[in-house]
Amino acid sequence: MFSFNNITTAIDEFLNSVLPAQGALIVECVLVALCAVLAYVTLAIVMIFMERKVCAAFQCRLGPMRVGYWGLLQVFADVFKMLIKEIISINRSDRVLYNLAPYLVVMSSVLTFSCLPFASGLQVLDFNIGVFFIMAASSFGVLGILLAGWSSNNKYSMIGAVRSGAQMISYELSIGLCILVVVILSGTMQISELVDMQRSGWFIFRGHIPAFIAFIIYLIAGNAETNRAPFDLPEAESELTAGFHTEYSGMHFGFFYVAEFMNLFIVAGIASTLFLGGWAPLYITGLDAFNNIMDYIPGIVWFLGKTFFVIWLLMWVRWTFPRMRIDHVVSLEWKYLIPIGLVNLLIMTLCVVMGWTF
Amino acid sequence: MTPTFIETKELRPLMKELHSKGMDFLRDLIGIDWGEEGLGVIYMLENSSTGENLQYAVRCADREKPQIPTVCDIWKVAELYEREVYDFFGIEFTGHPDLRRLYLRNDWVGHPLRKDYDESEALNPIRLESEITEDVQRPYEIAEDAEMAKIDKETNIIHGDQYIINIGPQHPATHGVLRFRLALDGEEIRKIDIRCGYIHRGIEKMSEKLTYPQILALTDRLDYLSAHQNRHALCMCIEKAMGLEITERTQYIRTIMDELQRIDSHLLFLSCAAMDLGAITTFIYGFRDREKILDIFEEVTGGRLIQNYNTIGGVQADITPGFAQKVKEYCRYQRDKIKEYNDVFTNNVITRKRMIGVGRLSLADAISYGCTGGTGRASGWACDVRKRHPYALYDKVDFKEIIYKNGDCYDRFLVRIDEILESIHIIEQLIDNIPEGDYKVKTKPIIRLPEGQFSASVEGSRGEFGVFIESRGDKSPYRLKFRPMGLPLVASMHKILKGAKIADLIAIGATLDYVIPDIDR
Numbered sequence: 001m002f003s004f005n006n007i008t009t010a011i012d013e014f015l016n017s018v019l020p021a022q023g024a025l026i027v028e029c030v031l032v033a034l035c036a037v038l039a040y041v042t043l044a045i046v047m048i049f050m051e052r053k054v055c056a057a058f059q060c061r062l063g064p065m066r067v068g069y070w071g072l073l074q075v076f077a078d079v080f081k082m083l084i085k086e087i088i089s090i091n092r093s094d095r096v097l098y099n100l101a102p103y104l105v106v107m108s109s110v111l112t113f114s115c116l117p118f119a120s121g122l123q124v125l126d127f128n129i130g131v132f133f134i135m136a137a138s139s140f141g142v143l144g145i146l147l148a149g150w151s152s153n154n155k156y157s158m159i160g161a162v163r164s165g166a167q168m169i170s171y172e173l174s175i176g177l178c179i180l181v182v183v184i185l186s187g188t189m190q191i192s193e194l195v196d197m198q199r200s201g202w203f204i205f206r207g208h209i210p211a212f213i214a215f216i217i218y219l220i221a222g223n224a225e226t227n228r229a230p231f232d233l234p235e236a237e238s239e240l241t242a243g244f245h246t247e248y249s250g251m252h253f254g255f256f257y258v259a260e261f262m263n264l265f266i267v268a269g270i271a272s273t274l275f276l277g278g279w280a281p282l283y284i285t286g287l288d289a290f291n292n293i294m295d296y297i298p299g300i301v302w303f304l305g306k307t308f309f310v311i312w313l314l315m316w317v318r319w320t321f322p323r324m325r326i327d328h329v330v331s332l333e334w335k336y337l338i339p340i341g342l343v344n345l346l347i348m349t350l351c352v353v354m355g356w357t358f
Numbered sequence: 359m360t361p362t363f364i365e366t367k368e369l370r371p372l373m374k375e376l377h378s379k380g381m382d383f384l385r386d387l388i389g390i391d392w393g394e395e396g397l398g399v400i401y402m403l404e405n406s407s408t409g410e411n412l413q414y415a416v417r418c419a420d421r422e423k424p425q426i427p428t429v430c431d432i433w434k435v436a437e438l439y440e441r442e443v444y445d446f447f448g449i450e451f452t453g454h455p456d457l458r459r460l461y462l463r464n465d466w467v468g469h470p471l472r473k474d475y476d477e478s479e480a481l482n483p484i485r486l487e488s489e490i491t492e493d494v495q496r497p498y499e500i501a502e503d504a505e506m507a508k509i510d511k512e513t514n515i516i517h518g519d520q521y522i523i524n525i526g527p528q529h530p531a532t533h534g535v536l537r538f539r540l541a542l543d544g545e546e547i548r549k550i551d552i553r554c555g556y557i558h559r560g561i562e563k564m565s566e567k568l569t570y571p572q573i574l575a576l577t578d579r580l581d582y583l584s585a586h587q588n589r590h591a592l593c594m595c596i597e598k599a600m601g602l603e604i605t606e607r608t609q610y611i612r613t614i615m616d617e618l619q620r621i622d623s624h625l626l627f628l629s630c631a632a633m634d635l636g637a638i639t640t641f642i643y644g645f646r647d648r649e650k651i652l653d654i655f656e657e658v659t660g661g662r663l664i665q666n667y668n669t670i671g672g673v674q675a676d677i678t679p680g681f682a683q684k685v686k687e688y689c690r691y692q693r694d695k696i697k698e699y700n701d702v703f704t705n706n707v708i709t710r711k712r713m714i715g716v717g718r719l720s721l722a723d724a725i726s727y728g729c730t731g732g733t734g735r736a737s738g739w740a741c742d743v744r745k746r747h748p749y750a751l752y753d754k755v756d757f758k759e760i761i762y763k764n765g766d767c768y769d770r771f772l773v774r775i776d777e778i779l780e781s782i783h784i785i786e787q788l789i790d791n792i793p794e795g796d797y798k799v800k801t802k803p804i805i806r807l808p809e810g811q812f813s814a815s816v817e818g819s820r821g822e823f824g825v826f827i828e829s830r831g832d833k834s835p836y837r838l839k840f841r842p843m844g845l846p847l848v849a850s851m852h853k854i855l856k857g858a859k860i861a862d863l864i865a866i867g868a869t870l871d872y873v874i875p876d877i878d879r
Contacts, residue, residue: 059642155523229636230708238531238634239864322708323636325861326545
């Protein structure tokens, strides 16, 4: 199967031949960062457009139709509007933290994003504890949200931030448990290896019942992690106007907005990597002709296809359910998801030990 | 009905006695300036189980410092009613725990509904600085011998060291400009202070200078979601005073329009309740269907929100030829859609968890706070004016009064859903039988009401909407009072909200279903 390693190695060799080793490294770093950020922004735009159209479809509407054909330029117009807006500074806010918060949120999301394996070899960070790194990087986003709420000198923001802290820290546990299930099943924490192993069968099939339960819990907890309905309490526009980002304007608000969408992409991306085989195609044992055809579909299409399918699932939930209340959110996590997750972990361990997996 | 005048001294003993005898619903409390004879208050009482009505009035000759004992410990709703009267007439209710102005600014000079009110702009210029939030309440001693008490101590309503948060006046969940000041403990609400008046237009004051047909234009702007019912009530009251018989056809049209308006309002209620709980899709569904009613309104009346349809003696214009057909189609359509709302929202597990058992209003409290309409019926109070005092054609059609028992948010929600079906049922009985005839009775160009006091009430979309007119035989009323549907609902929030969470406030506010222009008038 085609691997992007060939291309990256070629570029690496070319740079090393024209530049000293140090210089080549710097140029590569810049190139990689540029590509990652570009991909990040492009996907954000796609996601925002998708959200609008999916939401419109659920609500018997058309969504944006005026700007560009089928509203295709709407998101660009929005981004442009956001860019030319003034970034307002708030009286008696904590200047440093207030301005730092959106960057923290975006940083955590970009870091996590760079771990996603888009295709074979198309991955920025890949090392032996990749899964662990993803969890660490994604969980410091909550710090940005807490700081944003704290430093805004606004009571709505403060309540939003505190809710967000309670919620995200709780649901981190469930996510951890679900990821552990996969780690136990695969025996590795390296993301490229995880995907490679799934070429012979996706983990959701190989791990059967416990993997499926983990997948569902992961989707619920992931939804909560991204602060989207029914878990959008930190924003809760009908209660707290806009929650933790009430006081942000212009691109600072834009960062929160983009980070929220990209966190959704990341959650979906990780779900598809861990459970649905990442860029690995769908093989059905015994149907060789079918498997050969599947091989012709490039890995990146597989990855994006699966990811957008999961995103669509999450959007479906988002546009169907009402918002939960904070005590229900916390009790759902601590009374239901964590016990189920722990038992599920036990079952998976048992299955692996007894060899009951495929 | 003319009120019985009683002495100030007798007021509290009599009221207590009446209350214990079953007159447990204070329909309205109306302040009036009788000029030379002094300022006074009319109490409209009703027995919630038998429907018996009584009116009493007290008068206070002292214009400088009029004082009347409070009844807010007998009927809880009187707390806000009395604040309103204090605001507009300057009558001090001794014993009232929290006598502040309800609508006007604290620094307002004078009491505008008094006949000797000085309207000059020098006294009340347009003030450019913000109002300083008054955080004190002034309890009066109740002096049983009616000796007037003084302000003896000042207590804070909300203490400075509490975590205070403003919900409103500009807030997505108040559906308008209403302001709640909440004292919070974490997410829990410890105290609530309601501040109205952000959209107060002084409609009652304006009416005293307008002729009766001119006043009609203002009623649609009270509760814009019961525009038809409001105007129906005022027309009914004027027609009753004039002794005008309206035609059968008008009655049919008015009843059908009232019910269409009710469906419209309940659909908006459903949408906004869903929106407040975060279910935006249901919001759009509700608005999609409401649009169809608005189209019918537009075709018949020319207006979508403000319709100006009822007039004295009939309706403005006859129904259009395709009206019956369209309404019937709509009724069929709407019946099916109810199931859709239930599937996507009402039976959703999160909705149920957020609504069941939240914001419980007991039957006794509902009556004491005068919460009529869907809110009262959710608490088990059969308070439908259409059944209690039938008007128009409501005694001829067959319909159920929807009553639930628990009085929580979920029941308040279900009442409205069921009422949509009931309204459709009423319309379907009438729509095929609209008799031929005039849609309007000719009236004199200048309408004068005979001297006296007249009142009428209808079942608005969210409770009993009452009109009270005191006439001195002129072209315009001496005093006109609308019974707000929303004020009792908001008053009851004090009771419901104790210990609720911020998220519950939103659910409770959404299901109480108040409309701010109706509270503020």
